[in-house]
């Protein structure tokens with residue numbers, strides 16, 4: 058029986074267990090996208106808390122249209138890169154791996170220091186309303202459909218970001234192709250209505266992602282990890298389904314394997330959910346396990362109640378947790394020593410998900426975590 062406390066090898070990197078902190082946007086960098094000292098404290102706390110790997114919040118990749126939120130960190134210049142370097146050192150001190158999530162906002166665009174106009178596959182706004190959690194904005198702005206210059210800028214942004222993440226000392230990057238951000242929008246027949254070579258059936262809709270993966274891989278070189286995060290659902294549309302059902306996921310997974318990705322990270326409302334149109338009995342993670350040999354990270358609703366079951370169902374997967382890790386930055390240590398597990402109090406993230414608000418909540422609730 059495989060245990061969540063088993064060690065795990067990811068592209069030659071030895072992980073001490075299978076517990077991973079899932080990416081979480083905290084909008085706590087400075088105005089210029091430079092990470093802060095408090096962010097270092099935040100990430101180091103997970104590393105001290107026994108997680109074998111942390112995936113950072115979504116980090117913007119270029120100075121055109123990739124930033125989506127105010128105070129989102131970037132990886133576009135030397136000051137940002139140097140500030141990340143210090144955070145990486147703090148995490149690595151505790152033998153914890155650190156992956157930077159690279160995120161282009163696409164149409165999910167609430168604030169950008171460099172432009173007022175989002176770019177996306179087509180002139181399509183997200184469903185629903187912007188997320189107050191990341192800063193209040195009134196409605197979604199009008200979207201520009203990407204032209205060839207935009208394709209080049211996005212691609213250069215991702216490649217430059219891979220190089221800088223490497224320079225900062227990260228163990229790898231995760232290309233964010235989930236939750237309705239740009240790379241995910243290409244996969245979606247709601248967002249991607251292009252009549253050209255970038256739109257149509259899944260083979261065409263996934264082509265841009267394939268090219269970005271290949272470019273990232275060639276910038277990464279031999280040891281640096283390049284993963285991809287995938288979902289069907291988006292942050293404002295938890296019902297979205299690809300029209301081709303499970304065949305769409307099978308196609309994407311096979312293409313990702315061919316392009317050389319080092320892991321696939323699936324995310325859904327629940328890690329066991331069978332989300333496909335047409336009544337498949339498989340989850341996103343099941344498809345990766347069945348149709349490829351790519352290492353898997355699964356995410357969605359993992360907690361102290363089900364982690365053992367999830368570890369058994371996905372024997373070759375890492376288990377990524379967002380809300381559970383926020384409530385318990387020392388979750389692996391707590392489980393090992395049978396200490397109580399806390400439930401997330403959403404008041405911690407109000408009125409926005411900044412670290413400052415979390416720290417204030419911890420002061421008021423006597424809930425600071427001492428890990429020394």
Ligand SMILES: Cc1cc2nc3c(=O)[nH]c(=O)nc-3n(C[C@H](O)[C@H](O)[C@H](O)COP(=O)(O)O)c2cc1C
Pocket residue numbers: 079080081082083113114115158233235236286324325356357358359377378379380381406410
């Ligand atoms: C505060 C917060 C911020 C998040 N930011 C990101 C992000 O930057 N990138 C991402 O891929 N997912 C992000 N997510 C989604 C989580 O990574 C995860 O997929 C989701 O919360 C479901 O997992 P859970 O049940 O373990 O919480 C965020 C979630 C939360 C709660």
